[in-house]
Amino acid sequence: MKTSQAYKKAGRSAHVLAVLLVGVGGWTGQARGAPITFNTALPVAKGEFFFREQLVVNQSGDDPSGLDRDRRAEAAVSVLGYGVDSKLALFGVLPYERNELKLTSSGQRVTRRASGFGDLTVFGRYTLVQRDEPGSNFRVAPFAGIKSPTGEDKENDTLGRLPPSVQLGSGSWDPLAGVVMTYQTLDYQVDGQFSYQANNEANGFEAGDVARLDGSLQYRLWPRTLSGGVPAFLYGVIEANLIHQGKDRVDGTTDPNSGGTRLFLTPGIQYVTKRWIAEAAMQAPVSQNLNGTALENDYIARVSVRFNF
């Protein structure tokens, strides 16, 4: 019984990390010179598609609970975007996940894991403000969508039902909304985003809602001086992600060892050509004010490519 409770506790307090992985990695859908950890307001041309594949490794440890928990979530996040017209774009985001949680309970080291497709997120983004000038533009675009329960949420192993943090899906329909702004020049680009995801109950578990504020600066490092034509750009990228998650609820009761606020600082590099983009970034937690024994992030690493069709 004690062991079972330990598993549940570990799963609940680590669940915030699963939400972070999907929340941070799942909305990164845009195909322009753009932020690496979140979206942008830049347009998707009417009738055109783009595709993005991002590999994400989310490592957590420093367990204050004494269970010596270690969680590693790896995901290949596929994003397809489509321009309905010059202002409305639709996005679909589907992660393939491999989640693993190790912990020590009653003197035994156990590993819980699951792999497969996770929850599909679909959302639409509409450009509300568009100011185009020679060599620069400014846009503001609200967006809204929903995370659907396509991932398996009742996976078992020899120890029984996997905790929520290891499950591939949440089992719930979770609406999300936000607004993103972009100011882009030939030399640099600034993006900012606020978003909110309301998580709902499934299987007796309800993850805390997630509110986040993101910022990104991309600065052209090369070529130092622009010539004619369409040269490739090398951007240096620095991003910040402030993420707050409310406490989870288990069978209607609030879990005091879940949720909290995290601030990530994210240096990165981005190579942008006319047809494709390659990029990498490392999210380092600079502040983690978490509730109870919620598990801390060590880092989140990202590598991705984007293609214009």
Place this chain on the structure above:
Amino acid sequence: MKTIRQLMMALALLLPLVAANAASMTYTLQVDGLACPFCAYGIEKKLSSIKGVAKVDVDIKHGLVVVTMTEGAELSEQLARDKVKDAGFTLRSFSRIP
């Protein structure tokens, strides 16, 4: 002064094209909002989809797009404006190179 520089730039881009095919019409589009390489692809693709377009050349630094037509084909300003808008940007000016 800036306009003169842009005109000179357009002429420099156009010269070899005009020399290569004197019977083809060529147009210069000044596009606002164009500020990164990836964005240029959308403009190229949209303008290339127009019937009669032989070649599209983008100069991102000056926001210039030069459209070369096949022999006998013409490009209307409204169609060019619509295609630039479809790509998500704004057509500032449109001119035909004589």
